[in-house]
Amino acid sequence: MIRARGLGRRFGDKRVLAGLDLDVGSRELLLVTGPNGSGKTTLLRLIAGLIVPTAGEIEVDADRAHIGFLAHEPLVYRELTPLENLELYGRLYRIPERRERIGMLLERFGLWDARHESTAALSRGMLQRLALCRTLLHDPELVLLDEPFTSLDAAGSELLLDELTDDARRTIVVASHQPERLGDRPTSRLALAAT
Amino acid sequence: MTAYLADVAALTRKDLLVELRSRDTVPAMLLFVVGGLVVFHFALADDSSRLASAGMLWIALLFTALLALVRSFVAERDEAVIDGLLLAPCDRSAIWLGKTLSVVAFLALAELVALPAFALFYEPVTWELVAGVALANIGIAAVGTLLGAMAAAARARELLLPLLFMPLAIPLIVGGVGATLAEDPGRYLGFLALYDLIFAILSWASFEYVVTE
């Protein structure tokens, strides 16, 4: 699913990632660990195609329509309600039976009652749940999760893991410094060192 | 094609909704453009011609547009929401077009107040002026939205955007003032349309390059 050779990225004079080789097979769950500044976020953004490498190359066998990316920020508009945000993304992802899908996700992640509230008023945990709805909205084949467990309570984490792994048809890359919260699910690991 | 237009519509709708909720930009533009017209009365000498007031109107419109442009990507830049749009499978130029259309809407709203105010304070508004303003709006929004996305990557972006935009706005001012004053406004309206065409195509084609890192 993902193939990288000699992958590197620098921001100005700062080298964040260098000489990384990576192979992730289809339906694999890869856990990326490493201290702050070791390039976990950069790696995920490279896979998502949000940034281009400055060295080496990367191939991903999924186009934007089949990638779900949970970033540090929830990537939702604070001025809009949760429902409006998901409606917007639902349109952009061209999801068939958009209403049903959105309603189902909101229900599942416990946001249904808050769907008409202002996103700005949501708690951190609720925002993270909304971000998860956004990530999973289009039922992506490849899911990239950047520190998914921060600000997510135990129930939320469990919900996320169930959603991701119950039928094991997704490829998942998780960057986290709390690997224990993944439970005992089978994973391969990539440890990034600080540069 | 229909899908593309649907994306554009969704994005424009989102921008208008965000503005409707936050009311950050349009009220500021309205106040600014009327304030500008009042200030110009005191800047112009008593015996200034109608030529001078037409020039002043265009300056006021340009600077008001800058307010809208400086604010245009604020909602996306705060907390990197732009990444969410870039992740979506829609063509990136649709993001530009959606934003451009919403900027055109904001400009039109501001001018809905500015032109009657100009008629009240200074000179009657001619249809040539209205046509010129409409054509200039397209050029301002098209180029300004692209430059706004470019400046978003920079430090001091609020300062940079006017600097980037000013030289590119000179032809728009020429066309606008010409359409307002010249005896053959058709030439100037044609020039504005040409400008819109050239720079809208350029901006449309190059937006993808300036938003990805």
Next chain:
Amino acid sequence: MSTGEKYVAAAYLVLFGTLLLYVALIALKLGRLQRELDELARIARERAGG
């Protein structure tokens, strides 16, 4: 020398002056490059020695 000729001379001197200025800038740059190279050479030597 007529006034016109003086202006011509002035214009051509501008070109000449600009070129000389450029030479000065290049000289400064070469100096800096040389200093940096010296430093890097020193580091490289220390590495080779240690």
Next chain:
Amino acid sequence: MSTSLRNNGAALLSVLAAGLLVAGFALAFFWAPEARGDPAFRIFYLHVPVALTAYAAFGWGGWKALRLLWTREERYDLESYVAIHMGVIFGLLALVTGSVWARYTWGVWWTWDERQLVLFLVLFLFYSAYFMLRFSTPPGPRRARTSAVYALFGVALIPVSFLAIRLAERYIHPVVLTRDPKIENEMLVSFFVCLAGMLVLAGALYLVELSGKRADARLRELRELLT
């Protein structure tokens, strides 16, 4: 190997530029007839080639920018930047020599009647903003691409501004100044030699500047490897 060739290129062009410019200026001063009994007309052989060279440099920078967007090869970023840098230097020269000419012809250092001068002022503003954009954006692929897009806008802006300035004259002052000096063949030949010299000079400066910038980049790389 390639670096030494490139330096040889700069050396070769410098010698060629020296030959052409000396020949061109000599022809202009000692062979071409004086136009309209105007001794200051000989600024023409300097001002116009300098101005055309500036356009050529902007165009070259735009071409390199286009190549960057096409191929995504990093080196075009530097090449485009250096070309535009040269364009700005020559543009500034064109402004100054034009200003000297205006001072002699009309008695003022600046005139809005001279289209070329006004156009250079607009372009100078535009490309100054280009430098601001570069200096305030962190280096990387995004800066390379934004600069490239802005450089391409510059190429489009040149004819559009030219048209705009022509159109502006009609409402700013309806009276159009016409000057048509009789151009004779000797003058034309001298002019083209000067133009060729100036273009080659700009090419030489471009290569020198480029190799300096590349040396800088290599040094930074070396420093990173060593420390």
